[in-house]
Amino acid sequence: MVSSDPISKATMNQEDKMLFASLVTAEVNPRLSQGHSISRETRVRRRRKKNGKGDEEGGGDAKKRRLCDEQVKFLEMSFGEEKKLEFGRKVHLAAELGLDPKQVAVWFQNRRARHKSKQVEAAYLKLKAVLTLKDKLFEAQEEIRKLTLSKNGGICSSNGGEITGSPSSSTLSHQPLAGAVEEEEADFMHIQEYELNNYIIEWAYVDGM
């Protein structure tokens, strides 16, 4: 089966993994970044094996039963209305679907987890896009800076070939046209950067993330 997830963690490079991990730990699960985490090894050690072959108590078959399409559809509808499950609704849903209330609770728990991981993935993709955009902006700025330097170099070379990092106001005053173009470029870049920063801030507060 092919994963329907937009991102496969297996295909991520190291940088992607770190970015994704930082989102998952710091953004989504603040508890983990506040010293409440337990090492994986500890958890695994602590965990008792359940459902092990031959040690089933009560002798009942503890096989997992997949919910039928109708049940899932009903649960999805209910989840769409309200992500959390209060006692009354749980009992009602269970009765309606012929399930154990605990199964309904477990289904909602797992569904919330899936919902959250989708949100994290979406946030990850957005963040990645923003960073790519920032890179491009930086490259464009660099390009403009180089062009400006070479242009000024040409102007200065007629005055002895001096190349300066930032054109002096006296140089600009002798070149009104070039100065206007540079100002326009600078304005453009400032607007781009401003919009990008706004976007980042906006994104940061989406869904309380």
Added chain:
DNA sequence: TTGTGTTTTATTGCCTCC
């Protein structure tokens, strides 16, 4: 058919809130 990867259901242990 079988090996492998993914999805779904269920469990465990911890935390927070009342």
Added chain:
DNA sequence: GGAGGCAATAAAACACAA
């Protein structure tokens, strides 16, 4: 202290390529 939530994980069920 109990109920309920969450993260992490196990394991069954499932999909699919070879």
